[in-house]
Amino acid sequence: xxxxxxxxxxxxxxxxxxxxxxxxxxxxxxxxxxxxxxxxxxxxxxxxxxxxxxxxxxxxxxxxxxxxxxxxxxxxxxxxxxxxxxxxxxxxxxxxxxxxxxxxxxxxxxxxxxx
Amino acid sequence: xxxxxxxxxxxxxxxxxxxxxxxxxxxxxxxxxxxxxxxxxxxxxxxxxxxxxxxxxxxxxxxxxxxxxxxxxxxxxxxxxxxxxxxxxxxxxxxxxxxxxxxxxxxxxxxxxx
Numbered sequence: 001x002x003x004x005x006x007x008x009x010x011x012x013x014x015x016x017x018x019x020x021x022x023x024x025x026x027x028x029x030x031x032x033x034x035x036x037x038x039x040x041x042x043x044x045x046x047x048x049x050x051x052x053x054x055x056x057x058x059x060x061x062x063x064x065x066x067x068x069x070x071x072x073x074x075x076x077x078x079x080x081x082x083x084x085x086x087x088x089x090x091x092x093x094x095x096x097x098x099x100x101x102x103x104x105x106x107x108x109x110x111x112x113x114x115x
Numbered sequence: 116x117x118x119x120x121x122x123x124x125x126x127x128x129x130x131x132x133x134x135x136x137x138x139x140x141x142x143x144x145x146x147x148x149x150x151x152x153x154x155x156x157x158x159x160x161x162x163x164x165x166x167x168x169x170x171x172x173x174x175x176x177x178x179x180x181x182x183x184x185x186x187x188x189x190x191x192x193x194x195x196x197x198x199x200x201x202x203x204x205x206x207x208x209x210x211x212x213x214x215x216x217x218x219x220x221x222x223x224x225x226x227x228x229x
Contacts, residue, residue, distance in 0.1 A: 004158075033216055042119075042204050043159070045216025056215065091159070102147040102166060102208045104217060106159040 002026070004107035006092050012113045013082055020078045021110045025094030032075050033104060034067055035091040043091055049075060050097070082114045117142045121205045121220035128195055129228050136190040136223050138179075138205035146207040148172075148181050148188040149217065153202045162190075162203070200227045 005024045013019050025032050030051050035043035046065065047057045051072035060066070064082075069075040079086055089111050093104040122137045140148065150162040150172070163172030168183035177192045188205060205220040 035216070040221065042206070042219030042221050043217070045218070048216060059216065093159075103149065103161050103164055105161070106151075108158040 004092055004094050004105055006090075006107040006110050008110060009108065010111045010113075012115065014115050015082060015084060017082055018078065018080045019082055019112060020076050021090055021092075021112075023075045023077070023092030023094075023107060025074070025092070026105055028096065029094035029105070030072065030097050031095045031104075032069060033093040033095075034075070034077050035093065036061070037089040037091055037109070039088075046077075079112075082112075084114050087112055087114045117146065117207060117209060117218040119205050119207055119218055119220035121203075121223055124202075124222070124224035125226050126223060127226045127228065130197055131194045132227075134190070134192040134195045134199075134225070136203055136205075136225070138188045138190065138220060140186050140188065140205075140207050142186075142207055142209065142218075144209075145183070146209055148179070149206045149208070150177070150179055150188070150190050151204045151206060151219075153204065153222070155201070159204065195225075195227050197227045197229050200225055 007022045033048040034046040037043045049069040064080045067077045089109040091109045092107045095104045118141045147166045149164045151159045152162045163174040165172040165181035171180045179188050179190045202222045202224050204222045206217040209215045
Protein backbone atom coordinates (compact mmCIF):
# COMPACT_ATOMS: atom_id res chain seq x y z
CA UNK A 1 0.00 0.00 0.00
CA UNK A 2 1.71 3.13 -1.19
CA UNK A 3 1.03 6.35 0.61
CA UNK A 4 -0.03 9.73 -0.71
CA UNK A 5 2.49 11.07 -3.20
CA UNK A 6 3.04 14.65 -4.30
CA UNK A 7 5.03 16.11 -7.14
CA UNK A 8 7.19 18.03 -7.40
CA UNK A 9 8.67 17.98 -3.92
CA UNK A 10 10.21 21.40 -4.43
CA UNK A 11 9.32 24.25 -6.77
CA UNK A 12 11.11 27.54 -7.17
CA UNK A 13 9.42 30.13 -9.34
CA UNK A 14 9.51 33.82 -10.04
CA UNK A 15 6.77 36.16 -8.94
CA UNK A 16 3.98 36.35 -11.47
CA UNK A 17 4.45 32.84 -12.85
CA UNK A 18 1.82 30.10 -12.65
CA UNK A 19 2.57 26.84 -10.83
CA UNK A 20 0.76 23.51 -10.68
CA UNK A 21 1.20 20.75 -8.11
CA UNK A 22 0.02 17.17 -8.36
CA UNK A 23 -1.28 14.83 -5.67
CA UNK A 24 -1.88 11.10 -6.01
CA UNK A 25 -3.96 9.81 -3.10
CA UNK A 26 -3.92 6.35 -1.60
CA UNK A 27 -5.76 4.12 -4.03
CA UNK A 28 -9.46 3.67 -3.19
CA UNK A 29 -9.49 6.78 -1.04
CA UNK A 30 -12.28 8.85 -2.51
CA UNK A 31 -11.73 11.95 -0.37
CA UNK A 32 -8.83 14.28 -1.12
CA UNK A 33 -7.80 17.45 0.73
CA UNK A 34 -5.37 20.30 0.12
CA UNK A 35 -3.69 22.31 2.89
CA UNK A 36 -1.10 25.06 3.09
CA UNK A 37 1.51 25.15 5.84
CA UNK A 38 3.67 28.20 6.47
CA UNK A 39 6.73 28.25 8.69
CA UNK A 40 5.92 27.81 12.36
CA UNK A 41 2.22 27.21 11.73
CA UNK A 42 -0.04 24.22 11.50
CA UNK A 43 -1.58 23.19 8.19
CA UNK A 44 -4.41 25.41 6.97
CA UNK A 45 -7.26 23.73 5.11
CA UNK A 46 -7.87 24.95 1.55
CA UNK A 47 -10.29 22.64 -0.25
CA UNK A 48 -11.52 19.07 -0.53
CA UNK A 49 -12.99 16.62 -3.04
CA UNK A 50 -15.21 13.63 -2.75
CA UNK A 51 -14.47 11.67 -5.92
CA UNK A 52 -14.43 14.32 -8.65
CA UNK A 53 -16.76 16.75 -6.86
CA UNK A 54 -15.19 19.72 -5.12
CA UNK A 55 -17.39 20.00 -2.04
CA UNK A 56 -15.62 22.83 -0.25
CA UNK A 57 -13.67 25.62 -1.88
CA UNK A 58 -14.57 28.68 0.12
CA UNK A 59 -11.30 28.42 2.03
CA UNK A 60 -9.13 28.79 -1.04
CA UNK A 61 -7.00 31.81 -0.30
CA UNK A 62 -7.89 33.86 -3.35
CA UNK A 63 -9.24 33.47 -6.87
CA UNK A 64 -5.65 32.82 -7.97
CA UNK A 65 -5.93 29.39 -6.37
CA UNK A 66 -7.83 26.57 -8.06
CA UNK A 67 -7.94 22.80 -7.75
CA UNK A 68 -9.23 19.97 -9.90
CA UNK A 69 -9.75 16.25 -9.63
CA UNK A 70 -11.11 15.40 -13.06
CA UNK A 71 -11.44 11.63 -12.81
CA UNK A 72 -11.70 11.25 -9.09
CA UNK A 73 -8.15 9.96 -8.79
CA UNK A 74 -5.21 12.39 -8.78
CA UNK A 75 -5.68 16.10 -8.12
CA UNK A 76 -3.90 19.28 -9.15
CA UNK A 77 -3.60 22.58 -7.32
CA UNK A 78 -2.78 25.61 -9.45
CA UNK A 79 -1.66 29.02 -8.28
CA UNK A 80 -1.78 31.75 -10.91
CA UNK A 81 0.32 34.92 -10.84
CA UNK A 82 2.30 33.76 -7.82
CA UNK A 83 3.26 36.23 -5.10
CA UNK A 84 6.03 36.02 -2.54
CA UNK A 85 3.41 35.43 0.15
CA UNK A 86 2.47 32.16 -1.57
CA UNK A 87 5.79 30.64 -0.46
CA UNK A 88 4.81 27.72 1.76
CA UNK A 89 4.50 23.96 1.96
CA UNK A 90 1.43 22.64 0.16
CA UNK A 91 0.11 19.40 1.60
CA UNK A 92 -2.28 16.87 0.19
CA UNK A 93 -4.19 14.31 2.24
CA UNK A 94 -6.66 11.55 1.47
CA UNK A 95 -9.15 9.47 3.38
CA UNK A 96 -11.60 6.67 2.65
CA UNK A 97 -15.31 7.23 2.90
CA UNK A 98 -17.30 5.51 5.60
CA UNK A 99 -19.18 6.04 8.84
CA UNK A 100 -16.89 7.18 11.58
CA UNK A 101 -13.92 7.65 9.25
CA UNK A 102 -12.26 10.84 10.37
CA UNK A 103 -8.48 10.54 10.03
CA UNK A 104 -6.61 11.81 7.00
CA UNK A 105 -3.36 10.49 5.54
CA UNK A 106 -0.88 13.11 4.43
CA UNK A 107 1.66 13.26 1.65
CA UNK A 108 5.19 14.66 2.01
CA UNK A 109 4.21 18.05 0.59
CA UNK A 110 5.42 20.37 -2.16
CA UNK A 111 7.58 23.23 -0.97
CA UNK A 112 7.02 26.36 -3.05
CA UNK A 113 9.48 29.24 -3.06
CA UNK A 114 8.46 32.38 -4.91
CA UNK A 115 11.37 34.72 -5.69
CA UNK B 116 -15.44 28.81 14.30
CA UNK B 117 -13.28 25.90 15.33
CA UNK B 118 -9.84 26.51 16.80
CA UNK B 119 -7.03 24.60 18.50
CA UNK B 120 -4.52 26.03 20.95
CA UNK B 121 -1.43 24.13 21.97
CA UNK B 122 1.53 25.01 24.11
CA UNK B 123 4.32 26.97 22.54
CA UNK B 124 7.64 25.29 21.96
CA UNK B 125 10.30 24.31 21.76
CA UNK B 126 9.97 21.89 24.63
CA UNK B 127 13.32 20.42 25.65
CA UNK B 128 13.48 17.33 27.86
CA UNK B 129 16.03 14.76 28.87
CA UNK B 130 15.64 11.15 27.78
CA UNK B 131 13.29 9.15 30.02
CA UNK B 132 11.52 12.29 31.27
CA UNK B 133 7.72 12.54 31.48
CA UNK B 134 6.09 14.48 28.66
CA UNK B 135 2.94 16.57 28.59
CA UNK B 136 1.96 18.74 25.64
CA UNK B 137 -1.20 20.72 26.33
CA UNK B 138 -3.97 21.10 23.77
CA UNK B 139 -7.31 22.84 24.17
CA UNK B 140 -9.96 23.39 21.55
CA UNK B 141 -13.03 25.43 20.67
CA UNK B 142 -15.72 23.73 18.63
CA UNK B 143 -19.44 23.16 18.52
CA UNK B 144 -20.75 19.71 19.27
CA UNK B 145 -18.43 16.74 19.60
CA UNK B 146 -15.52 16.92 17.17
CA UNK B 147 -13.01 14.13 16.70
CA UNK B 148 -9.57 14.94 18.09
CA UNK B 149 -6.16 13.96 16.77
CA UNK B 150 -2.48 14.19 17.43
CA UNK B 151 -0.25 14.20 14.36
CA UNK B 152 3.55 14.05 14.42
CA UNK B 153 6.04 15.37 11.90
CA UNK B 154 9.53 13.90 12.12
CA UNK B 155 12.40 15.86 10.54
CA UNK B 156 12.20 15.67 6.76
CA UNK B 157 8.99 13.62 6.77
CA UNK B 158 5.28 14.19 6.26
CA UNK B 159 2.56 14.38 8.88
CA UNK B 160 1.69 11.05 10.47
CA UNK B 161 -1.32 10.28 12.58
CA UNK B 162 -0.15 9.44 16.10
CA UNK B 163 -3.49 8.85 17.85
CA UNK B 164 -7.11 9.90 17.83
CA UNK B 165 -10.28 9.98 19.94
CA UNK B 166 -13.77 10.35 18.57
CA UNK B 167 -15.95 10.88 21.64
CA UNK B 168 -15.79 12.24 25.16
CA UNK B 169 -13.69 10.23 27.64
CA UNK B 170 -12.12 8.18 24.85
CA UNK B 171 -8.41 7.59 25.27
CA UNK B 172 -6.24 7.37 22.19
CA UNK B 173 -2.88 5.63 22.50
CA UNK B 174 0.03 4.65 20.27
CA UNK B 175 3.80 4.12 20.68
CA UNK B 176 3.59 4.87 24.41
CA UNK B 177 1.76 8.17 23.85
CA UNK B 178 -1.72 8.75 25.28
CA UNK B 179 -4.36 11.48 25.17
CA UNK B 180 -7.84 11.58 26.71
CA UNK B 181 -10.76 13.49 25.19
CA UNK B 182 -12.01 15.76 28.00
CA UNK B 183 -15.23 17.46 27.02
CA UNK B 184 -15.62 19.30 30.34
CA UNK B 185 -12.27 21.06 29.93
CA UNK B 186 -12.22 20.97 26.08
CA UNK B 187 -8.76 19.45 26.22
CA UNK B 188 -6.77 16.64 24.60
CA UNK B 189 -3.35 16.74 26.27
CA UNK B 190 -0.63 14.44 24.93
CA UNK B 191 1.41 12.44 27.47
CA UNK B 192 4.21 9.91 27.47
CA UNK B 193 5.77 8.38 30.53
CA UNK B 194 9.36 8.10 29.29
CA UNK B 195 10.50 9.91 26.16
CA UNK B 196 13.30 8.81 23.86
CA UNK B 197 15.61 10.77 21.58
CA UNK B 198 13.67 9.32 18.63
CA UNK B 199 10.53 11.15 19.84
CA UNK B 200 12.09 14.47 18.80
CA UNK B 201 9.64 15.93 16.30
CA UNK B 202 6.90 18.53 15.86
CA UNK B 203 3.54 17.51 17.34
CA UNK B 204 0.24 18.93 16.08
CA UNK B 205 -3.12 18.77 17.81
CA UNK B 206 -6.09 18.84 15.41
CA UNK B 207 -9.84 18.43 15.27
CA UNK B 208 -12.44 17.56 12.70
CA UNK B 209 -15.91 19.02 12.86
CA UNK B 210 -18.61 17.19 14.71
CA UNK B 211 -20.52 14.64 12.69
CA UNK B 212 -17.84 13.14 10.54
CA UNK B 213 -14.70 13.56 8.55
CA UNK B 214 -16.07 15.21 5.43
CA UNK B 215 -14.24 18.45 6.01
CA UNK B 216 -10.77 19.81 6.57
CA UNK B 217 -8.99 19.40 9.86
CA UNK B 218 -8.27 22.41 12.08
CA UNK B 219 -4.71 22.30 13.42
CA UNK B 220 -2.85 23.99 16.23
CA UNK B 221 0.45 25.71 15.52
CA UNK B 222 2.53 22.72 16.55
CA UNK B 223 4.92 22.05 19.42
CA UNK B 224 8.55 21.30 18.65
CA UNK B 225 9.83 18.61 21.04
CA UNK B 226 13.56 18.15 21.55
CA UNK B 227 14.79 15.16 23.56
CA UNK B 228 18.39 15.29 24.72
CA UNK B 229 20.35 12.10 25.52
